Amino acid sequence: MNKGLVSVLAAALLLGQAHAQEKVTLTVAVFPSLDSSIKAILPAWQKKYPNVTINMQAQQYADHHNAMTTALATGQGLPDVMAIEVGYVAKFAEGQGLEDLNKAPYSAAASKKLFTPFTIAQATSSDGRFIAMPTDIGPGTFFYRKDVLDKAGVNPVNMQRSWESYIAAGKTIKAKTGAYLVNTAASVYGIIIRTNLKSGEGIYFDKSNNLLVGPDNARFVRAFTLSKQIRDAGLDAKVGEWTNEWYDAFKKGTVATQFSGAWLQGALQNWMAPETKGLWRVQNLPERSFASWGGTFYGIPSKAKNKQWAWEFIKFMTLNQSSQIAAFEDNGAFPALVAAQKNKVFSDPVDFLGGQKARVLWRDAAAKTQPIDVNKYDSVADQIVQTELTNVLEKGKDIKQALSDARAQILRRAR
Amino acid sequence: MSHRLPAPARARLSYARLQQRFAPYVFVSPFFLLFLVFGLFPLLFSLFLAFHLWSPLDGLGNWKFVGFENFALALDRQDQFWTTLKNTVWIGLLAGVPQHLVALPLAFLIHQSLRRYQSTLSTVLFLPYITNAVAIAIVFATLYSERLGLLNYVRGLVGLDPVRWLGDPGMVPYSVAAVVFWRYLGWNVVLYLSGLQAISEDVYEAATVDGAGKWQQFWYITLPLLRPMMFYAFTLTIVGNMQLFEEPFMLLNDGGGSGGAGLTTAMHIFNTAFRDLDMGYASAMSWLLFLAIFALSMVNNVLFSRGGER
Numbered sequence: 001m002n003k004g005l006v007s008v009l010a011a012a013l014l015l016g017q018a019h020a021q022e023k024v025t026l027t028v029a030v031f032p033s034l035d036s037s038i039k040a041i042l043p044a045w046q047k048k049y050p051n052v053t054i055n056m057q058a059q060q061y062a063d064h065h066n067a068m069t070t071a072l073a074t075g076q077g078l079p080d081v082m083a084i085e086v087g088y089v090a091k092f093a094e095g096q097g098l099e100d101l102n103k104a105p106y107s108a109a110a111s112k113k114l115f116t117p118f119t120i121a122q123a124t125s126s127d128g129r130f131i132a133m134p135t136d137i138g139p140g141t142f143f144y145r146k147d148v149l150d151k152a153g154v155n156p157v158n159m160q161r162s163w164e165s166y167i168a169a170g171k172t173i174k175a176k177t178g179a180y181l182v183n184t185a186a187s188v189y190g191i192i193i194r195t196n197l198k199s200g201e202g203i204y205f206d207k208s209n210n211l212l213v214g215p216d217n218a219r220f221v222r223a224f225t226l227s228k229q230i231r232d233a234g235l236d237a238k239v240g241e242w243t244n245e246w247y248d249a250f251k252k253g254t255v256a257t258q259f260s261g262a263w264l265q266g267a268l269q270n271w272m273a274p275e276t277k278g279l280w281r282v283q284n285l286p287e288r289s290f291a292s293w294g295g296t297f298y299g300i301p302s303k304a305k306n307k308q309w310a311w312e313f314i315k316f317m318t319l320n321q322s323s324q325i326a327a328f329e330d331n332g333a334f335p336a337l338v339a340a341q342k343n344k345v346f347s348d349p350v351d352f353l354g355g356q357k358a359r360v361l362w363r364d365a366a367a368k369t370q371p372i373d374v375n376k377y378d379s380v381a382d383q384i385v386q387t388e389l390t391n392v393l394e395k396g397k398d399i400k401q402a403l404s405d406a407r408a409q410i411l412r413r414a415r
Numbered sequence: 416m417s418h419r420l421p422a423p424a425r426a427r428l429s430y431a432r433l434q435q436r437f438a439p440y441v442f443v444s445p446f447f448l449l450f451l452v453f454g455l456f457p458l459l460f461s462l463f464l465a466f467h468l469w470s471p472l473d474g475l476g477n478w479k480f481v482g483f484e485n486f487a488l489a490l491d492r493q494d495q496f497w498t499t500l501k502n503t504v505w506i507g508l509l510a511g512v513p514q515h516l517v518a519l520p521l522a523f524l525i526h527q528s529l530r531r532y533q534s535t536l537s538t539v540l541f542l543p544y545i546t547n548a549v550a551i552a553i554v555f556a557t558l559y560s561e562r563l564g565l566l567n568y569v570r571g572l573v574g575l576d577p578v579r580w581l582g583d584p585g586m587v588p589y590s591v592a593a594v595v596f597w598r599y600l601g602w603n604v605v606l607y608l609s610g611l612q613a614i615s616e617d618v619y620e621a622a623t624v625d626g627a628g629k630w631q632q633f634w635y636i637t638l639p640l641l642r643p644m645m646f647y648a649f650t651l652t653i654v655g656n657m658q659l660f661e662e663p664f665m666l667l668n669d670g671g672g673s674g675g676a677g678l679t680t681a682m683h684i685f686n687t688a689f690r691d692l693d694m695g696y697a698s699a700m701s702w703l704l705f706l707a708i709f710a711l712s713m714v715n716n717v718l719f720s721r722g723g724e725r
Contacts, residue, residue, distance in 0.1 A: 062669070066689050069471050069472065069689060069692065070471065072471065072472050072474070073471030073472065073474060073475065074475065075474065075475075091470075091472060091692055092472060094470075094472065095470065095471075095472025095473055095474070096472070096473065096474060096477075097472060097474060238561075238579065238582055239561075240582070243556075243560075244556070244557065244560050244563055245560060245561055245562050245563065248562065248563060376470070376692070377691070379690050379691050380691045380693075383670065383675070383686070384495070386670070386675075387495075387674055387675045390584060390673055390674030390675070391674060394583070394584050394673065394674060395584070395674075405493075408493060409493060409494070409495065412488060412491065412493070412494065413488070413691075413693075413696075415468065415484075
């Protein structure tokens with residue numbers, strides 16, 4: 001036998017063995033309930049890559065992002081794969097600590113087309129780097145209690161037509177059933193400022209970093225005005241999200257409608273109000289507007305030790321249809337992967353929603369959601385505007401005054 | 416000092432000699448090392464950052480010098496820093512003043528009349544101080560719940576309207592202050608009890624012989640002799656309440672509740688640093704908060720040193 005061929009064969013054999021035996025531990029930093037999605041997929045991963053152990057480090061939402069911020073600042077203690085929630089993805093994109101997935105060896109350009117479009121924009125920095133792959137999204141919908149609306153004789157389609165008709169229906173509901181229209185007036189404000197944005201416009205800033213908040217911005221004036229109308233008419237229960245009162249309102253049907261991401265259905269069914277099964281329905285947001293609530297991404301720190309396996313893991317989680325479906329079935333994480341949305345489970349009726357084929361509606365809403373430009377000062381602006389909204393609702397502050405005060409405060413901070 | 420004979424240097428640097436000379440430094444070094452790493456370095460780093468614009472995501476080294484801009488920003492009347500400082504002082508007063516007004520007489524009462532139960536009472540009163548903040552937050556959030564809470568249930572029994580304890584911006588400071596009061600009352604009682612125990616019994620006996628009543632004893636003997644302990648307890652309260660973070664954060668989340676009425680300066684600094692990622696501005700505010708605490712402690716110092724021994 002040719003000596004050269006033998007040595008090549010031997011080398012190949014050795015290499016193959018070395019590859020098979022090479023034990024890799026991949027550190028994946030996540031937050032709940034993403035850890036649950038990963039656990040659902042782990043068996044399939046272990047079967048395919050038995051030599052790669054996943055070391056999952058799960059911390060609470062805020063703790064996780066604080067830890068990741070510190071790790072990125074110092075370059076120490078970074079995981080191989082970093083989960084990033086939509087609230088942080090813009091800030092992390094502006095930093096320099098994550099790999100640009102547009103570049104080789106990742107070359108994610110081809111994969112980008114496979115996702116719901118607006119998520120790609122969220123994970124792209126202003127200088128065009130693509131820092132994280134989307135895994136789940138939160139299509140925005142309008143949940144309502146069918147029993148309460150029926151009792152009040154209100155047609156849900158009418159509530160969808162315009163915000164004015166939504167409020168008018170709320171008055172009927174309150175008069176006929178005593179139920180409140182919405183948990184808090186501030187949640188209506190929250191949707192109006194997030195919908196009907198022009199191209200190149202973000203919620204608080206436009207593409208060229210100009211601040212949009214102010215007494216002359218129709219979107220903010222309308223959001224404040226309608227919130228105030230709801231509060232003045234006594235239509236909101238003045239109940240914050242994630243409070244005992246909120247869960248109680250769901251259970252007792254004291255609040256007729258709720259705007260939220262599609263994931264709310266899973267939460268209602270699993271723990272918030274399982275006994276209300278069949279009483280809820282969903283429809284699109286008023287005025288044919290579309291918005292997204294939440295979303296999760298995976299990025300690779302530039303200083304990660306196992307970038308190659310990290311990328312394999314991310315692809316497995318995000319580009320693999322069965323992984324995406326497994327996560328969806330486990331905890332309602334709505335797939336960002338368009339192909340996964342075409343799976344037959346999406347046309348199944350949802351028992352909790354009285355057999356409504358709601359997933360089709362959510363899929364449609366996700367496709368129609370426009371990308372929103374994000375800014376690193378969004379969190380600063382958000383807090384300042386929210387405080388001014390409370391001044392309007394609770395202390396009767398003049399709307400124009402509140403908006404111009406908010407504008408002045410944000411301008412000083414956004415340097 | 417004895418004059419040493421010139422000897423070869425090598426002989427002098429024997430292991431025994433080295434050990435003798437440097438061992439003490441090695442033994443005390445852990446404190447200094449820890450202090451350097453976890454005390455002095457962060458202090459100096461935050462002072463450095465206070466003059467820079469820096470997001471941690473830009474990585475070390477990518478900071479921009481801005482001079483006093485961060486301080487000017489915080490000191491502007493329109494800035495949230497002032498609102499949060501006002502919130503902090505207001506909640507601090509609401510919690511701190513009643514704390515001492517109750518703790519001092521309570522400690523006196525326990526010391527004088529309930530001495531048999533002293534250790535039991537101290538333990539009971541001290542319990543809130545060592546209770547986990549998360550547990551406290553859950554219990555109080557349940558008590559304060561507007562429609563399902565015990566407080567409003569009791570109000571309902573006597574025909575009063577429910578109060579939005581954590582929803583009404585005007586109510587939030589009181590609700591937070593009540594938790595702080597409850598939590599640190601025991602701590603102050605224990606401080607005062609230890610102060611009272613240091614006062615000699617002879618003084619009280621002499622006063623009793625002279626016909627002084629309990630009230631007179633409290634006013635003319637206990638209070639003056641407790642001055643040093645009161646000074647200490649007041650200082651701790653001022654420092655603690657100005658840095659108030661845990662209780663409002665647990666009850667109201669990072670936004671500080673409705674309209675930010677429970678947003679303290681420490682929470683605002685935390686948000687600015689870790690949510691808005693503006694480390695320079697957060698550092699500048701930390702130093703301003705330090706100056707505010709220093710000034711208030713000095714005021715306390717002056718008030719206590721005026722007319723009387725300390």
